[in-house]
Amino acid sequence: MHVTDKTAMLPESFLFLLEQEEKRRQQREDAGLPALTILIDAAHSGGGQARHIRRFLLGLYNAGRWPFELNRLRALDTELQQAALQVLALDWNGREVHTYLPGGDELFQAWWEQESKA
Numbered sequence: 001m002h003v004t005d006k007t008a009m010l011p012e013s014f015l016f017l018l019e020q021e022e023k024r025r026q027q028r029e030d031a032g033l034p035a036l037t038i039l040i041d042a043a044h045s046g047g048g049q050a051r052h053i054r055r056f057l058l059g060l061y062n063a064g065r066w067p068f069e070l071n072r073l074r075a076l077d078t079e080l081q082q083a084a085l086q087v088l089a090l091d092w093n094g095r096e097v098h099t100y101l102p103g104g105d106e107l108f109q110a111w112w113e114q115e116s117k118a
Contacts, residue, residue, distance in 0.1 A: 025093050032090025035083035036100060042080055043111070049076050051118065054111045056084055060097045061108045066115070 043053040052072040059068030073081055091097050098104030 028086075028089045028093055031086045032093075033100060035086035036090065036097065038083040039080065039087055040101070040107075042083075049080055051115070052076055053080065053084070054115055057087075057097065058108065058111055058115060060087070060091050061112075066112075 039053050039057060043050050043057065052075045055066060055072060056068055058066035073084060076084065087097060090100075098108045101107060
């Protein structure tokens with residue numbers, strides 16, 4: 001039995017739900033990847049919001065070590081707040097956010113060290 005044979009045996013309503021979830025996953029990725037780029041750029045900016053963004057991203061990377069205080073979102077301008085929410089939704093896709101970036105693990109480890117010293 002091939003995968004397509006198994007799919008044909010699934011109830012139509014279940015297939016519809018799978019298709020809808022895949023569309024939502026793709027929408028989260030389509031919005032989340034550009035938002036992640038916005039946050040990465042802002043995290044490197046050295047501006048006052050950069051530390052809050054690094055802490056947000058580190059919270060996605062390792063919430064146990066880097067719990068994120070929601071009040072930090074208030075320190076961000078509207079564009080960065082919206083980007084953070086889109087990246088949070090991207091995280092719901094089940095893939096670690098840093099894996100969307102080439103060298104993401106190294107980048108997040110560098111922020112880990114930087115924020116540990118702060």
